[in-house]
Amino acid sequence: xxxxxxxxxxxxxxxxxxxxxxxxxxxxxxxxxxxxxxxxxxxxxxxxxxxxxxxxxxxxxxxxxxxxxxxxxxxxxxxxxxxxxxxxxxxxxxxxxxxxxxxxxxxxxxxxxxxxxxxxxxxxxxxxxxxxxxxxxxxxxxxxxxxxxxxxxxxxxxxxxxxxxxxxxxxxxxxxxxxxxxxxxxxxxxxxxxxxxxxxxxxxxxxxxxxxxxxxxxxxxxxxxxxxxxxxxxxxxxxxxxxxxxxxxxxxxxxxxxxxxxxxxxxxxxxxxxxxxxxxxxxxxxxxxxxxxxxxxxxxxxxxxxxxxxxxxxxxxxxxxxxxxxxxxxxxxxxxxxxxxxxxxxxxxxxxxxx
Amino acid sequence: xxxxxxxxxxxxxxxxxxxxxxxxxxxxxxxxxxxxxxxxxxxxxxxxxxxxxxxxxxxxxxxxxxxxxxxxxxxxxxxxxxxxxxxxxxxxxxxxxxxxxxxxxxxxxxxxxxxxxxxxxxxxxxxxxxxxxxxxxxxxxxxxxxxxxxxxxxxxxxxxxxxxxxxxxxxxxxxxxxxxxxxxxxxxxxxxxxxxxxxxxxxxxxxxxxxxxxxxxxxxxxxxxxxxxxxxxxxxxxxxxxxxxxxxxxxxxxxxxxxxxxxxxxxxxxxxxxxxxxxxxxxxxxxxxxxxxxxxxxxxxxxxxxxxxxxxxxxxxxxxxxxxxxxxxxxxxxxxxxxxxxxxxxxxxxxxxxx
Numbered sequence: 001x002x003x004x005x006x007x008x009x010x011x012x013x014x015x016x017x018x019x020x021x022x023x024x025x026x027x028x029x030x031x032x033x034x035x036x037x038x039x040x041x042x043x044x045x046x047x048x049x050x051x052x053x054x055x056x057x058x059x060x061x062x063x064x065x066x067x068x069x070x071x072x073x074x075x076x077x078x079x080x081x082x083x084x085x086x087x088x089x090x091x092x093x094x095x096x097x098x099x100x101x102x103x104x105x106x107x108x109x110x111x112x113x114x115x116x117x118x119x120x121x122x123x124x125x126x127x128x129x130x131x132x133x134x135x136x137x138x139x140x141x142x143x144x145x146x147x148x149x150x151x152x153x154x155x156x157x158x159x160x161x162x163x164x165x166x167x168x169x170x171x172x173x174x175x176x177x178x179x180x181x182x183x184x185x186x187x188x189x190x191x192x193x194x195x196x197x198x199x200x201x202x203x204x205x206x207x208x209x210x211x212x213x214x215x216x217x218x219x220x221x222x223x224x225x226x227x228x229x230x231x232x233x234x235x236x237x238x239x240x241x242x243x244x245x246x247x248x249x250x251x252x253x254x255x256x257x258x259x260x261x262x263x264x265x266x267x268x269x270x271x272x273x274x275x276x277x278x279x280x281x282x283x284x285x286x287x288x289x290x291x292x293x294x295x296x297x298x299x300x301x302x303x304x305x306x307x308x309x310x311x312x313x314x315x316x317x318x319x320x321x322x323x324x325x326x327x328x329x330x331x332x333x334x335x336x337x338x339x340x341x342x343x344x345x346x347x348x349x350x351x352x353x354x355x
Numbered sequence: 356x357x358x359x360x361x362x363x364x365x366x367x368x369x370x371x372x373x374x375x376x377x378x379x380x381x382x383x384x385x386x387x388x389x390x391x392x393x394x395x396x397x398x399x400x401x402x403x404x405x406x407x408x409x410x411x412x413x414x415x416x417x418x419x420x421x422x423x424x425x426x427x428x429x430x431x432x433x434x435x436x437x438x439x440x441x442x443x444x445x446x447x448x449x450x451x452x453x454x455x456x457x458x459x460x461x462x463x464x465x466x467x468x469x470x471x472x473x474x475x476x477x478x479x480x481x482x483x484x485x486x487x488x489x490x491x492x493x494x495x496x497x498x499x500x501x502x503x504x505x506x507x508x509x510x511x512x513x514x515x516x517x518x519x520x521x522x523x524x525x526x527x528x529x530x531x532x533x534x535x536x537x538x539x540x541x542x543x544x545x546x547x548x549x550x551x552x553x554x555x556x557x558x559x560x561x562x563x564x565x566x567x568x569x570x571x572x573x574x575x576x577x578x579x580x581x582x583x584x585x586x587x588x589x590x591x592x593x594x595x596x597x598x599x600x601x602x603x604x605x606x607x608x609x610x611x612x613x614x615x616x617x618x619x620x621x622x623x624x625x626x627x628x629x630x631x632x633x634x635x636x637x638x639x640x641x642x643x644x645x646x647x648x649x650x651x652x653x654x655x656x657x658x659x660x661x662x663x664x665x666x667x668x669x670x671x672x673x674x675x676x677x678x679x680x681x682x683x684x685x686x687x688x689x690x691x692x693x694x695x696x697x698x699x700x701x702x703x704x705x706x707x708x709x710x
Contacts, residue, residue, distance in 0.1 A: 039517060078495055080504060085665065113492060113503045114579070137468060140433055147433060147506060148468045224469070310440065338558075 002205075004212050007220060013209060016051040016120070024055065027154070029091035029116070031084065032057040035077065035104040037064035040096040043165040044122045046313050048095055055170040057093070058084050062100070066247060066255075069099045069329075071147070077107040080116075083258050088112045091154075097123035097170075099257065100131045102145065105136035119153045123176025125256055127210055128181070131156040133232075134223070137295040142248070143241055145309075150224060160205045172199055172291055173256030176235070180205055180212040180310040182261060183284065184231045187329030191215070196292045199291060231331030233323040235263035238345070241308035245301060257292055264288040264352065265345040270324040272341060274332045284328075285352050290307055294353045301341050309342070356559075362506050366486055366511040368564060371406040371475070375512050379410065382509070384438065384446035384471070387412040390432065390459040393420035395451040397475045398520040403450055411447070413439050417455070421602060421610075424454045424494050426502070432462040436470075436557075443467045446509075452478035452525075452687075453485045453610065456619060457500065460491040464506040474508045477517040479529025480611055483536070483563055486511040487570045489578070497603065499595055505579060515560045527554055527646055528611030531590070533562055535618060536569040538639065539586045542684030544569070549638075554646060586686030588678040590618035593700070596663035600656060612647055619643045619707065620700040626681040627696060629687045639683075640707050649708045657698050664697070 003016035011218075012019035022030075034057050036045055041061060060080045062073050081090070092115055094104035101119050108117035121127045137148020163171065182189035196202055215232070222229035235285055239262025246253040253261075267284040270276035298306075309320050319344070322335045337345075358371035361559035379387075389412050391400055396416060415435045417428050436445070447470055449459035456474050463472035476482045492503020520524065537544035544565055551557055570587070577584035594610075596618025601608040608616075622639040625631035652660075664675050675697070677690045694698075 069428065075426065075495075082496060082498065082501065110492075110502050110504050113490065113505055114502060135468065140430075141437060143437065143533055146437065146467060149506075151504075176645050233583075248445050 002209055004209070004216060006132065006152075006154045006216055006224075007157055009118045009155050011094065011158060011212060011282060012213075013158045013160070013205065015161065016047055016157055016159045020051045020118075020120075020147075020226065021053060021155075023118075023155055024052070027091065028127055028319065029089055030087045033060055033081065033084070033090060033092045034095055035060045035062065035100055035107075036095045037062050037100060039064050040100065040122050044095055044120075044162055047159065047161065048093070062103075064099070065097055066120070066139070066252075069190045071138060073103060074107050077104065078111055081107070081111050086111065086115065088115060088221040090115050092117040094118070095120045095121055095122060096126070098126040101126050101130045102148070103138050103316045105153065106138055106148055107137055109149060114151070116154050116302035119156045121156065121158060123166060124163055124171050124204065124208075125162075125177060125254075126174075127158045128174055128215070129177040130341050131158060132212060133219045135228075144244055145210060147176045156209065159206060159325050160208070162262070168200070169254055169257070171202075172260075175199060175202075175291065176256030176260045176263070178211045179287070180232070180235055180259065182198045183263070183325055183328055184234050184331040185218060185324075186210070187327065190328055194287070194323075213241060227333065228331075230323045230333040231322075233333075234325055234331060235259045235266050237309055237320065237322050238262040238265045238305070238342070241305040242297070244308050245304055253295065257295070260288045261295060261297075261349055263348045264324060265342075266324060267338055269322055269341065269346040270326055270332070272344075273322075273335050273337060274324050274326040276324070276326040280328050285349070286348065289352050296353065297346050297350055299347075299350075302346055305346065306339050306342060357564055359569055359571060361487065361507075362578075363558040366513060366567060368513045368514065368560065368567075371402055371514045372436075375403075375406045375473075375475075378473075378510055378512075379407070380506070382446065384444055385442045386445045386589055388415055388436065388439070388441060388445060388447045388459075389413070390415045390417065390447060390462075390559055391450045391453055392417050394419050394446045396475050399450055399475075399517055401517055402514065403448070403475065403518065406544050416630060417458075419454075421494070421607075423661060424458050425462055426460060426493060426495065429462050429493060432459065433466055434465050436462070441466065441470065443470060445470050447472040448475055448476045449473070450477060451481070452476065453481040454483050455492055455523070456485045457503070458475070458493050460506065460508065463494055464491055464504060469506070474511045476511065476663035478521060479518055479526050479559065479563075480517075480531075480532060480609075482513045482546050483529055483566045483570070484532040486513060487567060487585075488574045494495060497599055499599055505654065507646050508645060513563065515563065515633055518559050523555070524609055524612070526557075527615075528609035530557075530646065531615045531618070532556060533566045533610030534642070535587070535590055535614065536566045538618070538680055539589050540569045540573060540677075540684060540685040541565070542682065545683055552593070566624070582688065583686075585676075585678045585688040588688075589680055589686060590614045590621050592664055592675065592677050593620045593660070593684070593697070595654070599663045600659055612650070615643045615647045616650060616652075616704055619704045620697075621677060623700040623703040624677055624690070624692055624696065625681055627699075628677075628690050628692060629679050631681040631682040631683075635683050640704070652701050652705055652710065654705075659699055660701065661694050661697060
């Protein structure tokens with residue numbers, strides 16, 4: 001059992017049964033709610049129930065997938081909390097990936113002006129990304145996480161056993177954030193990742209813990225994303241736009257798959273705007289294609305991508321703001337890039353197919 | 356100009372022009388949004404625009420009234436912020452009564468995970484009540500303020516000139532909170548209020564300031580309503596239920612009108628449960644009828660009132676929790692009252708018509 005202590009809560013990495021039961025015994029609450037979707041109900045709830053022992057809980061079931069991370073689903077969650085007469089001293093356990101953590105946390109933090117919640121992230125992505133930072137939220141009008149707030153959970157419980165039930169695509173989606181953490185803040189870890197040839201050979205616990213420590217360092221220096229924390233947006237300005245667009249098509253991309261493409265594009269921007277050496281740009285782009293394959297971007301959609309970037313919440317006013325890197329392991333925030341250069345970066349990514 | 360300094364922000368009482376313009380000049384923001392309804396657009400926006408001088412702003416117009424304090428209206432507000440490409444460094448001015456302050460604040464605090472906002476309360480109720488405490492929220496499924504959060508504004512600007520345009524019912528609604536503040540925390544101020552025979556003779560500025568100081572004291576001792584602050588619920592457990600029920604009828608009550616009835620009922624509960632002297636109970640009840648008249652409560656609705664109380668967000672678990680008083684000027688929180696006694700208190704109020 002590894003415990004990563006943040007300012008206001010602790011992340012426990014290890015079997016749920018060893019960590020969660022004792023934690024709950026130390027808390028007082030009037031009722032316990034578990035938010036899960038069809039997938040986590042089937043694959044993860046049995047583990048959780050074992051850890052809960054005899055504690056009774058109400059299950060709130062929501063449909064799975066990013067397309068349900070919206071106000072409609074929030075209303076279902078709030079309505080069930082209300083119907084079960086949840087008091088302000090209830091406790092909510094969010095059992096799932098980023099969608100459940102973000103949305104379940106948002107619903108808890110706004111129900112009766114704030115019910116306590118615990119995050120039990122079940123995907124690699126949510127384990128390495130959403131478990132630190134207190135960012136909660138939902139999508140609104142196709143713009144990801146445009147409604148939300150910052151609120152820390154009581155605790156986060158990461159059980160690597162959950163990863164065994166994950167599809168390969170889910171794992172590589174989460175791995176994109178592990179790559180990103182190394183690129184923005186730990187060049188040594190980036191060299192470690194270079195050794196990993198195939199994701200199915202990864203020892204996840206050993207990759208998750210250093211990644212969490214990097215994110216902890218960045219977030220604690222800037223809890224409300226006023227400056228430094230923007231480093232975490234590397235790959236995300238373009239990645240979010242590609243993800244948001246793909247969500248509406250028949251070929252949706254997972255978050256990390258889109259962010260991987262975004263990192264390749266933004267490595268190009270880093271080379272052009274802040275002097276990242278060309279060979280680092282090539283290594284990053286090559287590594288993305290090695291692990292994620294190549295997803296051609298239709299030039300007919302470039303304009304739509306740019307529009308989605310314009311409404312990305314991280315852009316103050318109407319400028320399009322990037323968090324770039326130079327050298328590897330160090331972020332350079334607040335870099336404005338003109339639309340033409342952004343399009344060049346998309347073309348750079350498209351050119352990688354011949355690598 | 357009076358300035359009441361709270362921990363994280365200041366309440367300015369006096370003409371907007373003297374207070375707001377300089378405050379805004381000291382801030383940096385990418386765009387200014389004003390949320391108003393038809394009433395405040397007509398009666399208050401001209402004052403505000405004068406104070407703003409040449410600053411450009413976007414007006415977000417919402418329909419007036421508690422019945423629009425819901426997610427549907429929030430979606431209109433968020434959509435307009437999004438259409439105008441509001442960045443996270445935008446600034447929102449909430450120009451209106453409690454509905455606009457609570458809902459506009461909630462929308463700002465959750466848009467892009469938090470946009471700064473300023474409260475400009477235009478009703479007596481919002482000036483003395485909503486301007487301290489950082490409570491934001493909306494109604495959901497008929498339950499008042501059941502979705503929301505705590506977030507302080509950048510500042511609060513109270514211009515007593517706005518009160519001149521208010522209907523008499525609005526004034527007496529706000530006055531209920533002034534009565535309440537004295538009853539829970541300042542017996543001397545309660546004696547002062549006894550001198551006031553007619554509300555149209557009131558000097559509001561002189562009543563608002565001591566009332567704000569009482570609320571400041573209570574809220575600062577307990578910012579997240581974990582204990583002492585529950586004192587402010589005096590009159591509200593029953594008052595909210597009466598208000599929520601009346602909202603669905605052809606005879607809706609204003610918040611303070613319902614709270615006044617609630618205070619009469621809860622003065623009865625205070626006498627029965629915590630020893631408030633009978634003559635104080637009679638004085639409180641008599642004072643309510645003197646200023647608010649009498650609104651007969653149909654015994655056929657008692658059950659519905661009780662159900663609404665059961666879902667009041669201040670009740671932990673399924674108990675019905677009251678904040679009572681004894682003696683006048685001192686609150687006694689966390690008093691559980693059984694349904695039969697609550698019904699007796701409603702009957703006590705009904706009996707007052709003959710006083």
